[in-house]
Amino acid sequence: MLRPGLILAAIVMILDQATKWWIVETVMRPEGVAETPFFSPVRIEVLPVFDLVMAWNRGVSFGIFNTDGPWNALVLSVLSLVISGGLVLWLHKAETRLVGYALGAIIGGALGNVVDRIRWGAVADFLDVHVAGWHWPAFNLADSAITVGAVLLVLDALFPRRDLGKN
Numbered sequence: 001m002l003r004p005g006l007i008l009a010a011i012v013m014i015l016d017q018a019t020k021w022w023i024v025e026t027v028m029r030p031e032g033v034a035e036t037p038f039f040s041p042v043r044i045e046v047l048p049v050f051d052l053v054m055a056w057n058r059g060v061s062f063g064i065f066n067t068d069g070p071w072n073a074l075v076l077s078v079l080s081l082v083i084s085g086g087l088v089l090w091l092h093k094a095e096t097r098l099v100g101y102a103l104g105a106i107i108g109g110a111l112g113n114v115v116d117r118i119r120w121g122a123v124a125d126f127l128d129v130h131v132a133g134w135h136w137p138a139f140n141l142a143d144s145a146i147t148v149g150a151v152l153l154v155l156d157a158l159f160p161r162r163d164l165g166k167n
Contacts, residue, residue, distance in 0.1 A: 001100030005091040008101055012108025016142040017115055023126045028054040049131055055138040056122040073117040080110045080117075098156050105149030112142035 028042050044052040058072050084107050091103040116123040125138035 001094040001097065002088075002092050004097065005094065005100040005104035005107070006088075008104030009108035009111065012105055012142070012145045013112045013115070016109065016112030016140060016145070019141050020112075020116065020124045020126075023052065023054070024124055027052060028126070043128070049129060051128040051130065052126055053128045053138055055125040055128075056120070057125050057138075058122045073121045077114045077117045080114045084110045084114075096156065096161070098152055102149040102152035102156065105145040105152075109142035109145035109149070112140075112145075 027044070042052075042054055046052060059076070087103050087107050087110075091100060091107070094100040094103060113123045123140070123142075125140050125143070127140060127144075128138050129136045
């Protein structure tokens with residue numbers, strides 16, 4: 001399951017970076033703003049419950065540890081790389097496609113966010129889901145892949161299959 005999981009990780013990372021490039025460099029860059037991507041927020045309504053926004057997360061999930069500390073990006077990047085390395089070892093031993101793809105999604109999402117931290121010092125979040133004035137924290141494709149992968153791992157643990165999921 002190593003090869004399919006790593007292929008999925010690469011696809012997730014590439015799609016994540018492509019969507020972030022499109023949002024940061026094209027959709028959210030106001031006229032006349034040059035180099036820095038840290039500009040005032042823009043909100044584009046797509047659906048009554050879904051907007052595109054520009055949010056920079058210097059922390060982890062849901063903005064935890066979202067500070068502008070000098071070591072934040074480095075520490076979180078190293079931590080993500082170490083965790084991704086452990087997930088690659090797990091992927092190497094994965095016995096089912098479901099687990100292989102789940103791990104691949106998590107690895108690709110984590111590495112996509114590491115690229116942001118290295119490039120900008122923060123993760124570019126731009127998807128905003130909201131209902132009746134309540135907003136879910138802004139997120140991106142990498143975050144979605146990590147979440148879907150984690151949910152699949154939990155489901156696999158809760159509802160193991162007998163030999164059906166192998167190869």
